[in-house]
Amino acid sequence: MVATNERPLTTTGGGPNGAAETGTWAVKRGLAQMLKGGVIMDVVTPDQARIAEEAGACAVMALERVPSDIRAHGGVARMSDPDIITAIVEAVTIPVMAKARIGHFVEAQVLEALGVDYVDESEVLTPADEAHHVNKHAFKVPFVCGCRNLGEALRRIGEGAAMIRTKGEAGTGNVVEAVRHMRQLWDDIRRVQNMPDDELAAAAKDLGAPVGLVQQVHELGKLPVVNFAAGGIATPADAALMMQLGAEGVFVGSGIFKSETPEKMALAIVKATTHYRDAAIIAEVSRGTGSAMRGLEIASIPEHEILAKRGW
């Protein structure tokens, strides 16, 4: 921070006096609202984080390896090295997210202590608990979680997630699963929205979701938190496709820094996300971005390596 201010900072608890409240639902959900219409990019070094910020990313995801490398390396994928996360936090002024394993609440505590702005409880890492996700209400830092359908989204929100992303299939550069999950989510939402009130309790039972949240979806016609698309977005047209299908923003993982010209690809995806309904602009920004990352056919991935199936 600059040293020109005359007023000392007095905000250890976030607010300037005892009345201010930190870690509330409004501020957790609110940060996701500020990210809307934007692109969140996976980065593994401070230099990549600066490239992402320069291109107009609204946040970065700090990682040791991008999902396509995690997939290639195999083994157990864990929270990133705190040194990498801290170096990225210090390199940029935009919000920094980082991933914790599903159910690994201590990794989440560590990320909160490191000062990350959002924790992604992510299926990209190897799950630490096959029965329980993190109780996200217990944290001041907000969480984003993946989903494949409405029931999964509402279970995560019930646990305290302040933002949702459809899972897609990370590290593939293949958008087909992202499309499947986004269409499924909206299909479920429309069904709940159009249901008579007296069928909502049975719908909650079928969805495996808290009835209060099902009621909210019925009234709002959308999720009660911001919803981004993730998992396989590799081109400007992919990003605009997900936006037209009802995403409020996109996560791009391997798609930027595994492409031929990351600076150009990053900027092109940002532009296509803002102007997602304008095909002339999407055409223009898609010129000269070089080749996108090499993609993977989903059917070629062994069943046990499908990441979207992690979590419940």
Added chain:
Amino acid sequence: MTDVKIGVLAVQGDFAEHIDRLHEMGIEAGEVRLPAQLDDIDGLIIPGGESTTITRLLDIYDLREPIRALGDAGLPIWGTCAGAIVLAKTASDLDRPNLGLMDIDVRRNAFGRQVDSFEEDLAVEAFGPPAFHAVFIRAPLIDRAGAAVDVLARLPDGGIVAVRQGSLLATSFHPELTPDPRFHRLLADLAAERRRGRRSRGAAAAGG
């Protein structure tokens, strides 16, 4: 209800929340993504979002100079959070040009990281009671307000968080995230005033 049209800059951020609020109040509102969409508006909101992203996209789509010119010509403009940063004369740690329309210096992320984001009740003298419930998210603080700038609200420790300079408004917080419509009403009133002024000038010119 009010015969004005408010544009909301929609390159990134929570523009939909502003538009929904204006619609609830019976005010016409539309998205501004390209310069042509600035043509028929009586007021403009620059929403919350990421100030680096918004300033980048302002340049890429040639919105910066047209908005600056409209602000200089008296178009009411209100920036919330990132929008306040975009309107300011100087902003800390912002490595790209902003609009520089308001004589204020802002400090980005002045309260710390996301875990330090907070809610607080503010006394806004221009509105009178009740207090305005304000949501601050990775918020900026206004370190300096010039002579032509009126301070509308301060935190209990004196930090400036809402200002007005003629028809320009800036708030560090997000009135679009809480139900209180008073800041949106203030902008709509400024927009209505400008519309009336332009109409009477137009009539005078036609008559002369």
